[in-house]
Amino acid sequence: MPDTLLDRVAAANPATAAEFDGLANFDALKLPPRRRKRLLAGIPAIAAAALAAVVLMPASAPSAKEVLRSAVDAMALDQGGILYAQTSVRTSYGADYGTRRIWVRGDTVRFLQVSGTGDAPAGTQEITRGGTITRYAPDGKATMSERGEMVPGEIFRSAALLDAARAGRQVTLEETTLDGRPAYALHWDEPSGPPHHPKIEMTLWVDRDTYVPLRFADHSFGRDVNNKPFDETLTETVDTFQRLSDTPENRRLLEVNGPRG
């Protein structure tokens, strides 16, 4: 299925590599002598990076690594069954992304906008299957189909969390309560980009007993493309999070005409 939007952008590509064929001139490069790195010099840095996730976390039990691992397992998309979440998304800048329900089984995802109109009208659905995303209007009519794989809500970003920890990025752990519920808060920064390199801070709260996700916050601030200061927070709160058994009946939850909740 063609991705008409990206195809349109690709067609407007203002430059091709072929235009620069034959212009390479390696000998004109002024290459400085390479600095010889001592292998051993890198080892403490690597070890420090690997330990960063641990050292910056309190020494409370269970260890930060265990919390991280358990949280990742609780959200993992490849641990069998069908993951189901109902979440509500709010932003500090007034956009109300409403309530959405998401079912995930392997690479098949069903997304249902229950209320709110942040991304799409209530009743809109998206089904991702076989590398194709199909969007359905509230009346069930398919309105758009494109190549791609949707990451269903920030709350499922367990892979990013795991990568952050494995890369030695500074992940800090905090024992806290969220709406009266004992929780762990995991804090880390996302890499930023040019031109303004805004600060992007992520926080994931997980239940202290079951490690299921409770809330996710994406806080970014700095200067925008027009050089105006901005400070925005997107918060996704988990109303329900379950791992359903992989039965034929539950698989109907992944169909556009399947049960809605």
Add this chain to the structure above:
Amino acid sequence: MSDRTEEFRAIYSAHHAALCAYFARRVGRGEVEDLAAETFVVAWRKLPRKIEHPLPWLYAVAGKVLANHRRKTARRDGVHIGDRLAAAAPGDPAERLSDSGLADAFAQLSERDREAIRLVAWEGLSLADAALAARCTTPAFTVRLSRARRRLQGLLEDDFAPTMEGIRHA
């Protein structure tokens, strides 16, 4: 010449044109070859010893070189970077987009959104490679691209709606 230099020469020969095209999509033509050369000089210093697929990594280096270039240019010209980005500079690739509706919508996106779309649509990278070039995880890039697509689609639909309204009332 050392093996290391020969390896780097091969990487340079294989990817010089792609790097030039990368810059030609983002800055005026007069700056393209200098920026590509600067990217390779940085890459020479920092290239990992073993890298099987260097192009996404080179794009990541190019992104940093470009950001530095924009900062220096803005400082030299005494303007805010945002002002410079908002107004097309002479020779700006945005002026060469043949699709004016798309160009208008593209210009309204944030640089972060534009870059996510460019890496996939213009550099033709997979999501995993684009994530490497953007220096983030694949899931993070997937989210970034998905949001950017939605915003671009929304801007194009906003642009289209008044036209349809006009036809209906004609």
